[in-house]
Amino acid sequence: MLRLAGVAGAVLLALGVAAPQVARAELRIDITKGVVEPLPIAITSFFGGGGREGQMGADVARVISADLERSGLFKPLPPQAFLQTPEQLQRGEPRYQDWRGIGAQALVAGGVSATGDGRMKVDFRLWDVTAGQYMAGLSYTATSDSWRRIAHIIADAIYKRLTGEDGYFDTRIVYISESGPANARNKRLAIMDQDGENHQFLTDGQTLVLTPRFSPTAQEITYMSFFNKKPRVYLFNIDSGRQEVLGDFPGMTFAPRFSPDGNKVIMSMAQNGNTDIYTLDLRTRRQTQLTDGPGIDTAPSYSPDGQRIVFESDRGGSQQLYVMGADGSGVRRLTFGEGRYGTPVWSPRGDLIAFTRQRGSNFAVGVIRPDGTGERILSEAYHVEGPTWAPNGRVLMFFKESPSGGGSRSAKLFSIDVSGINERRVVTPLDGSDPAWSPLIP
Secondary structure (H helix, E strand, O other), X not given: OOEEEEOHHHHHHHHOOOOOOOOOOOOOOOHHHOOOOOEEEEEOOOEOOOHHHHHHHHHHHHHHHHHHHHOOOEEEOOHHHOOOOHHHHHHOOOOHHHHXXXXXXXXXXXXXXXXXXXXXXEEEEEEEOOOOEEEXXXXXXXXXXXXXXXXXXXXXXXXXXXXXXXXXXXXXXXXXXXXXXXXXXXXXXXXXXXXXXXXXXXXXXXOXXXXXXXXXXXXXXXXXXXXXXXXXXXXXXOOOOOEEEEEEOOOOOEEEEEOOOOOEEEEEEEEOOEEEEEEEEXXXXXXXXXXXXXXXXXXXXXXXXXXXXXXXXXXXXXXEEEEEEOOOOOOEEOOOOOXXXXXXXEOOOOOOEEEEEEEOOEEEEEEEOOOXXXXXXXXXXXXXXXXXXXOOOOEEEEEEEEEEEOOEEEEEEEEEEOOOOOOEEEOOOOEEEEEEEOOOOO
């Protein structure tokens, strides 16, 4: 467990650094403008002296730099250009003119030290180089094997200080790992940090698994698997590894998603020839039917306040997106575009809904406002599908699939900024599909 050892002011006093007295214009990345020029930032190795602390300090800085660079909003500068050492920065103020000389607008430095009880302490400081002033600093104490997570937390703190929005680096991704020929794919549940590290397989591949989803606490996953050729929904506790059968649901077309409070799951089931949307109370196991019509209603997703549900349906003659109240009332059509719309997912901010669109043989991932305006396509390909949101609603992840010849296929994970720029491959050991992004880890 990580423990926050101090706030910015307390850390300043502990490090013997005086905050400037003159207020100047604050350095800030305005990410509301869409295309943003990456901010040049210098991230030094965290000073740890020699040996183990020194190596850990270099590793922490490397992960912070990779997180920020991957966001597309920051441009880490090459360490070879730095004119001050990590030790000098640990002992005093930056020489701002030296950092301005290499084009840096922001500077990050810190230190790593062992504590008496065998743990480690990591502190960091952030400076506005252009204005010549201190911006933020924190200190963390944790076990030495938590260094990578501390780096993600620091990257989140820097991201928030410079953009005004929460970060998303201290998170995990659960997805379906795929291998084998197209007609006999082996599909296993897998989990990793958002940067692809700490990868683990959660199932052995003996049974087919589909559509994993995180709980609001990030400690549980719900997914669908087949037992004796029948669909069965499971809850999987990440910390304990405990797996619980939520229920057998013949005719299930999509695994359930959690409600924002974590007390319910919402799903689609086919009964008596109709596919409708149901909720299941996890405490009482009571089912409630929300839709009842001749069309196929499926792929439901709650709004972050739990008051509305978006879903896909062909009730109007073609597959489109619809919005309704959490009790099934007030159904309203959301999309009217050409093609088929599906897999809707509400943004954690509540301002956008991501979707997949198919026109002929072409697929696309896009976003639309909950009132049906502002539809934008972010990525198009032979087959793209399965969007999932980072917890700050700024970044989407999805998968792309392409034929590889000889009856095989290739599925890869990608991330993209909500503005439609900075599309990047997310590397996995094998093929990957149907990702789900966790909330920030508690």
